[in-house]
Amino acid sequence: MDNMDTSFKEGTADAGLLKRTQSAGVTERVRQHLWRIWIGDVSVGTLLQTEDLREYTQFGQTVSNSTTFWLEEQQKVLYVGARDVIYALNTNNINDQSMKMIRWEALPAKTKDCLNKHRQGFENCHNYIRFLRRFNGTHLYACGTYAFLPHCAYVDIKRFTLSAPFEGKDSCPYDPTVGYTGLVADNKIYTATLYGFHGGQADIIKSFDGRSLKMVDSVILKAPNFVDSMLVRESVESSEGDDDKIYIFFTEKLGDENAFNGKPLVSLVARVCKSDEGGNRTLQKKWTSFLKARIVCSIPEYDFNFNILRSVFVFNQKPWQNTIIYGVFGSQWQNIQISAVCQYTIADIRKAFEGPYKEVQESARWWARYNGAVPTPRPGSCITDAFKKEGIKTSRDLPDNVLEFVKEHTLMDEEVRPVGSRPLVTKKLVNYTKMVVDTVTALDDKQYSVMFIGTADGWIHKVVHIGAIAHAIEEMQVYKEPQPVESLVLVGDQLQRTLIVGAQSGVIQVAVSSCHKYRSCLDCIMGRDPYCAWDGENCQEVQLQKDRTGLIQDIVNGNKGCLKSKADVLIKTVPKDVDLFLPCPLGSNTAAVLWTFGGKELPGGSEPRYQQDGKLLVVRQVQAGDAGSYHCHARENGLVYPVASYDVRVGQGWMSTIREIIYLFLIAALGVATVVLSILCIYLCCSSARRGKRRMHLSGASGMELQNVAGSTAGKCEEGRYSGERFLKIIPGEGATAGNHLSSTAAMVDLLPPPPPPPPPLPLAPDPATAGATPNGLAGLPHVLRKMNGNSYVLLRQAGDVDTISSHYHSFTEELSKMLEKRKHAQLVDKLDESSV
Template sequence: MVKQMTRCLVVLCTISAIGYYSSEGSSVGLDATPRITVAYNEISDLRRFSSRVSNYSTLLLEDERGILYVGARGAIFSLNSSNISQRYQKAIPWEVTAQKHEECMKKGKNNQTECFNHIRLLLRFNETHLYACGTYAFSPLCTYIDSRTFVLSSETEEGKEKCPYDPAKGYISILVDGGLYTASRYEFRNLPDIRRNLFQRSLKTEESNLHWLNDAEFVSAALVPESMNVEVGDDDKIYYFFNEKVVEESSSFLGSKTASIARVCKSDLGGKKILQRKWTSFLKARLVCYMPFYEVLQSAYTLELGTWDTTIFYGAFVSQWKNMEASAICRYSISDIQKVFEGPYMEYQYSSRKWSRYEGEVPSPRPGSCITNEFRSNGFNTSQDLPNNVLDFVKLHPLMYEKVRPIEEQPLLMKRNIIYTRIAVDRVKALDNVYYDVLFLGTDDGWLHKAVVIGSAVHIIEEMQVYKFPQPIEKLVISKKQNTLYIGAQSGVLQIPLFGCSQYISCYDCILARNPYCAWDGHVCRDIIGAKNRYINDWTQMTQDMQNGNGGCLNSTDDGPLKKKVRTVIKGNDVLLQCDLRSNLARPQWYVNGTNKLYNSEGHTRLGVDGLLITDTLPEHSGEYNCYSEENGLQSLIAAYSLNVLLELPKEKNLSTPTPIIQLPTAASQSSSNIQFIYISTITILGVLCMVLSVVLLYVSCQQKKKGKYAVRNSRSLNVELQTVSSQFKEKAEESNSYSDGCLQIIPGEASTMSPHKDMPPPPPPPPPLPSEFTNGISTLPNMLRKMNGNSYMLLRQNEESSLPSYNSFTEELSKILEKRKHTQLVEKLDESSV
């Protein structure tokens, strides 16, 4: 019960911590919103490479050679790093044999994923060769590749000490001075280990009851040359980032994962009697981002800044609670990490079965340290010279007491409902001579976030859907020479530019983006690196505002040229004036007739993120409507409308019979007698026309009275025939006892049994559509009835000719109507509603 209460308390604390950071995000940007969202079909300047294989997760970039090597499942590719989509590529197929494939299946492995050769290691071995290793259907193999001819060596060597069996397990590798440093779960026992192989003395971690590595999953590794420019004669170190089970807390935490960082010395040779062929310099510490023991490390990136003592590590963390999706980004300094490894140790207490701080005496020289000048002066030239008590202490005390905490003791960014899988970082010098770190964050569903660190906050410049179908981003590689980012995933490799300045079309857009690669030169938004190299004289005149993101343009309001749209509606109808904001951080601001600002009210106006809806329009709603995008104190005109509200729809003009226009003579030279004669003649002609029209109307009225009766024959018949009688059908009119003057007759009881598709007149053409200015801007769907604020909108689908309803169906409907009315007393005068 106590354990359950402890777990619940910790979960509540975790939720509270995430909620706290998210609430504080409004001020320090911990829960930043991507400014721009770019869908898959909107991305420009994107290059792709894929083949008939899958799993393009191993990338090796050689910038100087202009080559990107790609390791996939059963193949290795050599691509042009400047354009990976070029047709000219080199490929080496490296599939498993049929025998190995069958043996893998007999081991009970998955024939769809595991029984293949997944390339997990691809490194530059020397000037002429590459070194590659693959899982080879749970029998790892390694070989060499001649990079000059890109041909696979015929000789292979066993790879069980260098490459994992399982393609799904975490694996990292780094080649340093002829030594291959790897970390993974090796051999068929699937135990985690950190090893060194090839041309240096082979070393590995200790297998003991205390578990130097307790069910570890490896994430990343980095070399830090700490021997450079130091007077103490220190050694270079390799740092490993991984997750493992919690061991130092009470049993209520057992089973939870925690992020860790470990280090070993490059010149470590192992012990002479104790820790033979084992690391004597292995130490580890916990890595904390925002909540210890309830976060795991997804990805880590080492940012080298010229000297080793300025190295910064970035980490992407996720919550390990399955019902809580949250990610966090933290950064760490090498100096803080060194202080932790120089601090107190942890010790396992067998009585309480947990780890606690070691309070005893620490032997000399300090356990876990690299060989320095001080060690050499005391006669310890290598790790094999270390005394047994020092090696015994290292064996029993691999864990440090202090935790490695992020810079400023808090995360840079926290995002809910997003899982970051990979991180890559580039440092850029902006126009203000300040260096900014640009983060590229890959997600588990194929999206890429591009963000910039400004002070202690993160501004997400944009989010891009780089893969059409959701899939985790597994690799990110930055090329400074090509100014390109390479992305690896299951379906293929992508190449996108680092800059993306061309997408900003105005000064406001360029400044508000706060993209350190881009600046406004007065005409277009261009990258500052290319501008500095090509336009050195104009570089100082470029505009950029990284700190505030709103300075540099001429005015605070952009009223640039914009085509005005016309909307004309009938009184009482609704109208939608759309305003599509490109930025997710912007807010729409509406102004009527230039000065009056609109607000949400219970009246006729509804303000939304996609536009302005005016319901039950009135004539006073007519006017000029402008929509501005307001962001960070700047306003930019997005849409302009001219709205006209009419009392009724204007009558259509009959273009087929134009009204004759009588031109009256107005010559100045004509005499007044001629003008009088013309006036009298015109009046006489008009009078005669009026008399003729009166006679015609009287005659038509008399004829209409004669034909305004129903002809009722047999009331028992239910069929009705709709006939059009004209002079062209005179014979048929005489046979049916009908009139022959073109009148419409409804004759109950004598419907023809002929097919409805024979000799039927074509359907009347649909009415012409209203002009564009009469559209109300409200989109409707076929066969859908939408109710908006009391007004209904219906759109009838116009079927194709093949799907037109037969005329028999119309006859049946008309027959039903007349059947209901056949016992009704017929009147002499035709009723309009009965037709």
């Protein structure tokens, strides 16, 4: 292993991890060995989304901070302490109608006072239930932060009602975010947390009979984070009449950098005796049995320590000597996501507390092993039959020299090391938070421990402990929104085993197994799930099968029991000069992919066109020689089995054909566009040529030509001449004479829009006597000029005496020009007027 390459590839997750370790202040030796830890990193077999989980149930009530669980297994009731509320849920179905609820909110005055002391909008000014345990046969004991003024109360189990709350400053933390643990033993309450409004006082307190027992003032815990506690009934069947013990697990920050090889954070386990009552003169109302020892989770050969304890699960077994403790650990470098699970025995913990003590060397100011004389009876011990024979019946009878010694020597020299001296599970790129352990009897009649480990992003890792190894079965997404899993409990019997999960957003209940996800015999067997077995057609839950004779299961090796299988052949036809992608749909994330083509393993080093990207095979720029059979195999647990087969056929190059089709299409489109534009241009030209000219047919023989000489639609008048484009020609014919009325032929004019009918024509031969009486003063002029639409004039020219008309035409043209000049400054009349000539 020392000869392995310790370099990190650029662009990989490990390379990013190396950069983060450099910024985190990790030593060079640790950085060079970090990647080696990944060799023991557990790989998750199967990923399951929320929709893939069996019996997935979300608690229907709106609940926040559901982080305190207390299970009454015989009554099948789970008590949940959340924000401002306590629930009693049916473990068979958390949404059952039998659900009960107690609303417990802080008084408005207390909430207002909390907000004034902190700030408006401070979310923690609620009553967060942090303590919920069975107190006696009829009541639970509950405590909450109560808007930074802790209160406690008793809960009547039968009626599920709350007694009158009372202050509980020594039983619950003020701040809901600090570490806390507590338990009840024989009507005595043991709690450990940071007390006080500002959380500056750390203590382990025993409350009983209206009194309390605390730590000695000389023993100061520095920034502790209390994780969990447990009661071990060591007095049961004890040959020496020993007492029960309370064990408290926590993490502490060391003030002396030289202590424990310079590690600034350490995980510890403290021990006190249940019957401790304090001393008589020395250590009055103080612990006489408080001792602590370091608990270690590390990889010795790499000198790497997981020194932050996050949670503890106690697996109680009878007798108590078989009790197993699981610890979930993380690294002290917060920007490095790496977690581990270590396993301990109660015997190893007892051994540490029975060993030598440590003391502070004043000259060097660091902890060292104490080699001096130890007084009797042994300091920190519980009262036994041997003590009672010497007249020491309680802790009040202990000699002063024993109590003085325990004040100065609270730390043990020996460390509590894990089983096998190394982690049971290590996992990179994840932060573990909580865990529970179930024991399952497999088809081989052996019991296997199955661990359910919660993560900081709302997932559950399911890991089975097989001998000295751990195999990750699956990873289940419990919460769609990433959030830390803060509570876990296993409920139900072997026939209906479920897992209840608590987090900030609510409570979830899921089945412990999802055997239906395995579609083949190999998937079911190699999953190595003690809950699942193959019946010949499907993967079934073992506990639900009454007849187990035909079931197949291999937990130890995960490679026996299934016949050889063949993968279906898929035909893929691809053209030349394109990239070919062949997927390998593995059902397990722990299997390795093996691709073959023509009996040779791919990708080959001599042919760079073949590349493997995870489970995908990529063939670059396919050629005719790449046609053939491709096979994907999975290699797992010493077994190689087929997963997918492809018959690849390479066709002629079609890229050029597509290009030609595109070119032809573009040419055709341009031709159509050209034709359309040509037609449009011809139409516009014809329309413009006809614009302003219209013809009309008269039934008479005479023809007339109309000229628009004024108005908005008139042509330009330039140097006394009129544009020829503005004449409307009337084709002469036989019919009415020049004296006919113009209105008789106006209906035949093809004009858009048609003008209104013109007024009757004036007489062609004016009366000289009345010439001077004409309205416009144009005496003697022929009435050939008519006003049209109030602002235009029309000159009528008849086919008759050309000379007469011509003379009249030029004479009235000059007069008309003068008249129009005057009318520039005059307002046009709205109605037709015979005088406008």
